[in-house]
Amino acid sequence: xxxxxxxxxxxxxxxxxxxxxxxxxxxxxxxxxxxxxxxxxxxxxxxxxxxxxxxxxxxxxxxxxxxxxxxxxxxxxxxxxxxxxxxxxxxxxxxxxxxxxxxxxxxxxxxxxxxxxxxxxxxxxxxxxxxxxxxxxxxxxxxxxxxxxxxxxxxxxxxxxxxxxxxxxxxxxxxxxxxxxxxxxxxxxxxxxxxxxxxxxxxxxxxxxxxxxxxxxxxxxxxxxxxxxxxxxxxxxxxxxxxxxxxxxxxxxxxxxxxxxxxxxxxxxxxxxxxxxxxxxxxxxxxxxxxxxxxxxxxxxxxxxxxxxxxxxxxxxxxxxxxxxxxxxxxxxxxxxxxxxxxxxxxxxxxxxxxxxxxxxxxxxxxxxxxxxxxxxxxxx
Amino acid sequence: xxxxxxxxxxxxxxxxxxxxxxxxxxxxxxxxxxxxxxxxxxxxxxxxxxxxxxxxxxxxxxxxxxxxxxxxxxxxxxxxxxxxxxxxxxxxxxxxxxxxxxxxxxxxxxxxxxxxxxxxxxxxxxxxxxxxxxxxxxxxxxxxxxxxxxxxxxxxxxxxxxxxxxxxxxxxxxxxxxxxxxxxxxxxxxxxxxxxxxxxxxxxxxxxxxxxxxxxxxxxxxxxxxxxxxxxxxxxxxxxxxxxxxxxxxxxxxxxxxxxxxxxxxxxxxxxxxxxxxxxxxxxxxxxxxxxxxxxxxxxxxxxxxxxxxxxxxxxxxxxxxxxxxxxxxxxxxxxxxxxxxxxxxxxxxxxxxxxxxxxxxxxxxxxxxxxxxxxxxxxx
Numbered sequence: 001x002x003x004x005x006x007x008x009x010x011x012x013x014x015x016x017x018x019x020x021x022x023x024x025x026x027x028x029x030x031x032x033x034x035x036x037x038x039x040x041x042x043x044x045x046x047x048x049x050x051x052x053x054x055x056x057x058x059x060x061x062x063x064x065x066x067x068x069x070x071x072x073x074x075x076x077x078x079x080x081x082x083x084x085x086x087x088x089x090x091x092x093x094x095x096x097x098x099x100x101x102x103x104x105x106x107x108x109x110x111x112x113x114x115x116x117x118x119x120x121x122x123x124x125x126x127x128x129x130x131x132x133x134x135x136x137x138x139x140x141x142x143x144x145x146x147x148x149x150x151x152x153x154x155x156x157x158x159x160x161x162x163x164x165x166x167x168x169x170x171x172x173x174x175x176x177x178x179x180x181x182x183x184x185x186x187x188x189x190x191x192x193x194x195x196x197x198x199x200x201x202x203x204x205x206x207x208x209x210x211x212x213x214x215x216x217x218x219x220x221x222x223x224x225x226x227x228x229x230x231x232x233x234x235x236x237x238x239x240x241x242x243x244x245x246x247x248x249x250x251x252x253x254x255x256x257x258x259x260x261x262x263x264x265x266x267x268x269x270x271x272x273x274x275x276x277x278x279x280x281x282x283x284x285x286x287x288x289x290x291x292x293x294x295x296x297x298x299x300x301x302x303x304x305x306x307x308x309x310x311x312x313x314x315x316x317x318x319x320x321x322x323x324x325x326x327x328x329x330x331x332x333x334x335x336x337x338x339x340x341x342x343x344x345x346x347x348x349x350x351x352x353x354x355x356x357x358x359x360x361x362x363x364x365x366x367x368x369x370x371x372x373x374x375x376x377x378x379x380x381x
Numbered sequence: 382x383x384x385x386x387x388x389x390x391x392x393x394x395x396x397x398x399x400x401x402x403x404x405x406x407x408x409x410x411x412x413x414x415x416x417x418x419x420x421x422x423x424x425x426x427x428x429x430x431x432x433x434x435x436x437x438x439x440x441x442x443x444x445x446x447x448x449x450x451x452x453x454x455x456x457x458x459x460x461x462x463x464x465x466x467x468x469x470x471x472x473x474x475x476x477x478x479x480x481x482x483x484x485x486x487x488x489x490x491x492x493x494x495x496x497x498x499x500x501x502x503x504x505x506x507x508x509x510x511x512x513x514x515x516x517x518x519x520x521x522x523x524x525x526x527x528x529x530x531x532x533x534x535x536x537x538x539x540x541x542x543x544x545x546x547x548x549x550x551x552x553x554x555x556x557x558x559x560x561x562x563x564x565x566x567x568x569x570x571x572x573x574x575x576x577x578x579x580x581x582x583x584x585x586x587x588x589x590x591x592x593x594x595x596x597x598x599x600x601x602x603x604x605x606x607x608x609x610x611x612x613x614x615x616x617x618x619x620x621x622x623x624x625x626x627x628x629x630x631x632x633x634x635x636x637x638x639x640x641x642x643x644x645x646x647x648x649x650x651x652x653x654x655x656x657x658x659x660x661x662x663x664x665x666x667x668x669x670x671x672x673x674x675x676x677x678x679x680x681x682x683x684x685x686x687x688x689x690x691x692x693x694x695x696x697x698x699x700x701x702x703x704x705x706x707x708x709x710x711x712x713x714x715x716x717x718x719x720x721x722x723x724x725x726x727x728x729x730x731x732x733x734x735x736x737x738x739x740x741x742x743x744x745x746x747x748x749x750x751x752x753x754x755x756x757x758x759x760x761x762x
Binding site: 036037038039041045064066067068069070071072074075076077078079080081085113114115116151153155156160162163165166172176195196197201202203204205210211212213214215216217218219221222246247 | 417418419420422426445447448449450451452453455456457458459460461462464466494495496497530532534536537541542543544545546547553555557576577578579582583584585586591592593594595596597598599600602603627628
């Protein structure tokens with residue numbers, strides 16, 4: 001299992017070789033109401049390095065702290081960095097749980113392959129994630145909506161400026177205690193539909209979780225904020241198809257013409273859409289007879305191309321019932337208006353509607369271990 | 382001059398505040414024939430940091446060495462990194478010269494703005510580049526074709542995982558002694574025309590020199606190499622328009638129908654093309670009456686949309702005379718064949734034709750200080 005530019009025999013990442021060097025003094029825990037997303041980090045991190053001569057090093061738990069890199073490292077110049085984001089929740093049984101982490105790990109493997117990074121075994125990364133969660137269990141607040149956000153990161157560390165794939169890499173896993181996305185209760189997000197800036201393109205990297213996808217969105221995001229919108233609704237193409245909202249997937253709930261309940265619509269995975277774990281979970285739940293029975297909702301999940309014209313039409317006909325931003329951080333959040341061509345498409349209601357509420361509740365129940373569902377909650381011990 | 386997310390009063394980068402901490406022991410110089418691009422670095426680098434509270438720090442010359450960063454730094458996760466590449470050449474007068482560095486500096490300013498990085502004054506960066514070149518003059522080989530490659534780099538150092546613009550940054554400038562792109566003499570490069578992977582798109586970052594543009598090309602590059610081609614010819618759109626070659630601009634020389642000499646054609650700056658300094662210089666030279674007179678070439682520079690169909694047609698009619706890869710590293714290099722739809726378009730001749738040879742010679746003469754031309758050679762002292 002070697003690197004594409006250097007195939008050969010080299011060591012795979014092996015979680016069983018984990019070395020543990022614990023911090024001598026532990027940080028004080030922070031009052032949970034002061035937690036901001038991704039700002040506070042736990043006492044330790046896990047690191048492992050890939051060298052083409054030997055493969056992956058034995059991973060190591062060590063105190064959280066700066067990493068030292070050659071300034072010519074590929075990650076600074078050519079952007080060969082992939083990451084994942086997943087949350088560990090403390091359940092009523094005292095166990096820490098991850099939510100469908102296998103999906104994150106497969107995506108991490110695909111992201112690394114897309115950037116021609118050294119190959120990585122997602123199952124070994126998952127094992128390391130579980131070890132870190134257990135070591136950092138004191139950082140997991142018991143309160144609902146709080147979790148330990150885990151950020152596995154792989155960066156290209158080939159020291160040199162040649163424009164070529166990196167045959168060196170550094171894996172590290174960070175843990176950050178995190179509160180609810182909406183600390184004041186569910187607040188609706190406003191979106192500005194944007195087509196002059198484009199998040200992703202067929203043949204690009206929009207369906208992978210790689211660093212270069214994100215920073216190009218910051219400038220349009222600032223411009224949207226200046227116009228009074230929270231996030232961008234990214235459009236694509238002449239037909240103004242709807243893709244994502246900020247760094248989240250986007251769904252709408254539309255009343256069906258045949259009277260048979262509601263359509264839950266999101267863009268299909270055409271190469272420009274991040275295959276989100278929460279996205280996949282919402283689609284699966286919506287189509288599940290048991291979930292429909294539990295919630296008395298008749299839902300038709302649909303992954304398809306849909307456009308701003310569709311949205312305008314559904315809105316004017318009174319069929320557009322909910323608009324949802326969906327992702328690991330937000331879980332399921334409401335959108336209340338979409339700015340487009342100088343006007344706002346207003347979403348009825350204030351906050352989550354019945355579909356968003358039901359999806360959010362079910363997912364949070366699974367994540368926090370209050371209910372079992374198809375093996376989605378994975379205990380860390 | 383504050384950051385877009387944090388406007389206010391903060392210090393600009395000020396080259397006059399440069400602090401100098403020289404290395405106690407200097408590295409031995411390397412035999413020039415063993416130099417590989419971007420692999421050997423000089424004794425020192427220049428660094429400066431941007432903090433939103435105070436602006437840019439006083440820049441510092443210090444020994445080349447690792448940089449220590451918080452693992453949550455934005456550069457690792459969201460790709461907010463911009464850079465430049467320029468070469469300093471030692472002239473027959475003993476002076477070190479840069480080639481049109483103002484163009485690099487304006488581009489660096491634009492790249493930072495595109496990624497919502499803290500604002501940077503390119504003129505101050507240029508002053509620092511000149512200082513570094515003078516300090517590292519012993520690293521500049523006297524031999525023609527050798528130079529000191531300078532890499533100003535700005536990376537996003539905001540410590541935190543929130544998906545937002547970085548209000549912290551690190552500037553560093555590296556110097557790397559570099560030999561000719563083709564150490565064995567001018568070797569022709571073969572290109573594979575690729576349309577399933579896309580380098581850049583309208584509304585993206587293809588016209589900026591940012592890290593995220595590069596790593597997505599590594600996997601297609603490996604696939605092209607496996608098919609026996611050196612680099613990729615990046616196509617775009619249904620019409621298969623020609624954009625760039627690898628990480629270089631691409632030109633063709635085409636015999637005109639009206640018998641009035643030759644067209645020198647390259648893609649226009651439509652937002653998907655890097656505005657290369659060597660690209661701009663070749664276009665300017667080709668249209669210059671003095672250059673035409675010197676070289677007895679009648680040239681019509683043209684920036685326009687042209688497609689693979691055009692190339693196939695020109696080739697079949699015997700009008701496609703030269704194909705050139707153009708950039709700071711290669712200067713002007715020959716392409717000998719272009720793989721497209723299972724066949725090769727063969728470029729006549731072996732190595733550079735008359736136009737490529739004349740452009741290359743003129744640019745190298747200016748760069749190495751053998752001729753003055755419109756202020757393009759800028760002395761560092």
